[in-house]
Amino acid sequence: MTTPLKFIEWPSPTVDGGTRNEAALAFDGGREMRLLVIPPLFEEANKLRHLLVEVLRRLDASGIDSFMPDLPGCNESRAHLAEQTLDGWRTATAEAAEHFRASAVLTVRGGALVRPAGLPGWDYAPHDGPKVLRSMVRARIISSKEAGHPETREEIETRGRTEGIALAGWQIGPEMFAALETAELPPPETGVSVLDQETIGGRPLWLRAEPDFDAAQADALAAVIAIAMRDSV
Amino acid sequence: MTAQVSPQSDETGPARSKIDSTLRAILRDVLGLSEERAAELTPDSGLFGHLPELDSQAVADLLTEMEDRFDIIIEDDEVDGDHLETYGGLLALAEAKTVTS
Numbered sequence: 449m450t451t452p453l454k455f456i457e458w459p460s461p462t463v464d465g466g467t468r469n470e471a472a473l474a475f476d477g478g479r480e481m482r483l484l485v486i487p488p489l490f491e492e493a494n495k496l497r498h499l500l501v502e503v504l505r506r507l508d509a510s511g512i513d514s515f516m517p518d519l520p521g522c523n524e525s526r527a528h529l530a531e532q533t534l535d536g537w538r539t540a541t542a543e544a545a546e547h548f549r550a551s552a553v554l555t556v557r558g559g560a561l562v563r564p565a566g567l568p569g570w571d572y573a574p575h576d577g578p579k580v581l582r583s584m585v586r587a588r589i590i591s592s593k594e595a596g597h598p599e600t601r602e603e604i605e606t607r608g609r610t611e612g613i614a615l616a617g618w619q620i621g622p623e624m625f626a627a628l629e630t631a632e633l634p635p636p637e638t639g640v641s642v643l644d645q646e647t648i649g650g651r652p653l654w655l656r657a658e659p660d661f662d663a664a665q666a667d668a669l670a671a672v673i674a675i676a677m678r679d680s681v
Numbered sequence: 682m683t684a685q686v687s688p689q690s691d692e693t694g695p696a697r698s699k700i701d702s703t704l705r706a707i708l709r710d711v712l713g714l715s716e717e718r719a720a721e722l723t724p725d726s727g728l729f730g731h732l733p734e735l736d737s738q739a740v741a742d743l744l745t746e747m748e749d750r751f752d753i754i755i756e757d758d759e760v761d762g763d764h765l766e767t768y769g770g771l772l773a774l775a776e777a778k779t780v781t782s
Contacts, residue, residue: 581744584741586757587738587742588737590737590740590765591736591742654742654744656709656713657734657736658713
């Protein structure tokens with residue numbers, strides 16, 4: 449039996465201490481096994497969304513509920529990305545874990561940087577803050593050179609830290625920029641394992657210039673999660 | 682008695698054919714090419730500026746992936762337009778970096 453995919457809202461904490469409704473994609477059958485998915489950051493979220501939705505569909509068929517919230521400022525969110533901070537996102541994912549009564553968490557790529565503590569689960573191909581920034585700063589260097597007004601990495605970094613900067617179309621605020629420059633992956637936690645691309649097989653979809661999909665990877669990722677979640681109940 | 686001499690490629694870094702095959706594999710992943718299409722890339726095959734899907738972010742990700750797989754650091758000022766425009770240019774960059782690193 450399958451559950452319909454729904455877009456639902458959840459109360460995300462805001463920087464000023466209030467809450468704002470953010471969207472989440474959900475398969476909620478009120479079941480015991482409930483997976484929270486923290487998507488990748490920025491452009492990689494778009495590249496992996498198709499794969500992740502298909503993973504959630506497969507988990508639904510295996511009797512697992514799942515919830516993939518938008519990080520504030522991303523996807524359907526009406527919050528300004530430039531005002532978001534990495535710590536703010538950490539507070540938001542912790543709130544989402546509680547709101548959806550998650551029993552496990554899957555983080556994807558840079559999503560590992562904002563993994564809520566205290567839940568078992570998986571970090572799929574995690575990478576740290578400097579790696580996230582390196583490519584985005586490089587993209588800006590290449591495009592400004594193309595546009596005929598070259599900038600150096602130092603210029604971009606200084607501006608990023610002091611006033612914030614647009615990197616490949618993403619408005620990164622100064623706090624977010626500075627936090628990403630040093631953000632390390634969270635320390636290993638009991639019950640959290642790293643899934644690398646070799647385990648899943650196929651080609652890394654975040655590398656594709658055009659968003660792509662691979663059913664075999666969705667099968668593999670869903671199988672790893674479903675088997676472990678069923679065993680733990 | 683003959684001395685056992687390692688092939689020269691072991692002393693100067695990865696063999697050129699190995700660099701070439703790794704770079705083809707990266708482009709295969711980035712562009713979603715089949716094995717056959719990736720094998721058909723020639724030094725003149727056009728990349729940045731020739732393929733619409735290869736925008737600045739995709740090229741940046743490609744360079745970062747080269748850093749990871751070749752275990753090198755590519756400084757921003759080492760990359761010029763010629764390196765990105767064709768497969769041969771990119772291969773020259775990979776070879777120069779893997780030999781000197």
